Amino acid sequence: MFIDAVVERCVEQSPVTVMARLALQRALEPAWIDELFERAGGTQYTRELLFSTTVELMSVVAVGLRPSVHAAAKACKDLPVSVQALYDKIRRTDPSLVRALVQQRAVRLQEVLLPMMSDKLPTVPGYRLRIVDGNHLPATEKRLKPLRGFRGAALPGQSLVVYDPELNLVVDLVPCEDGHAQERSLMELA
Template identity: 35%
Template sequence: MILGAVLERFISESPLNVMSRASIEHVLSASALDALFARVAERVYTRELLFSTVVELMGAVVCGKAHHVQSAYQQMADRIPASLKSVYEKLQNIEAAVSAELVRHVADRCHDAFFAIRRHGTTTLDPAGEWTPEVRTDTGWVSERPVWVCVGGEPVPRVRCVRVRLDHPTGDGDAEIEILADVPEDEAVAAVVAVLYRGRWPSKARSTS
């Protein structure tokens, strides 16, 4: 994943960053970046060094994972099939149109991206409404309510908290899970959010079947 090592460092420090991970993965997918480059670039050829690899390398520098390009190159050397000289040449010859399109690409995808992640014990919530009536699904009973996610004691983003009371506990023995999502209700009701997320919680019943 693009910027995977950088994200892991921040994810471990704040539950708010965990909620953003899916959106960032969507925005910076390698295939989308390479397709962007192929579509816009006129003079620079991909050859062995992919545009997505260059973005990941520079991301490590910008986010402080590496002090400079050479340091980032050394960290990623096993995944960069090109010399350091080739990397510098690639950076120097990236056209302004490509950079501009990259900015537009990130802005457009951030606008369209949503997340749905499981709530963990370290995530503090401030209820902003009552639980809705429960709805039956094929895995259990589902309800939801709006909540504020608290960071440093302060409510920051308002999201949906979808609660699932499972017919069969998860592999860890949890009989109930909560999913935090920012998907608009008119695009996915609570039961749909639960179904979309269900593949991430292996139940004891499924693991023994």
């Protein structure tokens, strides 16, 4: 088949690129994301806009392929809802759902990573090493017009990130909508 020949050539020419693509496909598979939404979404629901579409658009912005959610939505030719409906979906996304997405994605990727790292020695023998780091999302000039003149105005939020250096993978995330909260107050949730 023609596609097999193309994939085989890509594997020969740039195997790391193919592996990265396959890992991303595994981590962000739309059917899996929508199933996770059904399990962990709580009171949230799906009408026309699937959660996987929202995650895909946010991912495009996160990796810098689009400068904003609005630009990503405009570039998406098959977005089934208005841009305002997309923003409403994002605004109403429960932080616990975001955390579940990160945790379950880590589990899915561990299944792929562990066999490749079987010969790697642990960093600290007898312990599972984790690095916890707080991350304040940066303030932006794309905020409410009356608040633009104030330096301390409306921080968008923060997160506590749990990183596994042996897998080179983020395994947990504690999102917090309060940009002024202390990181120590989030540690008990991690």
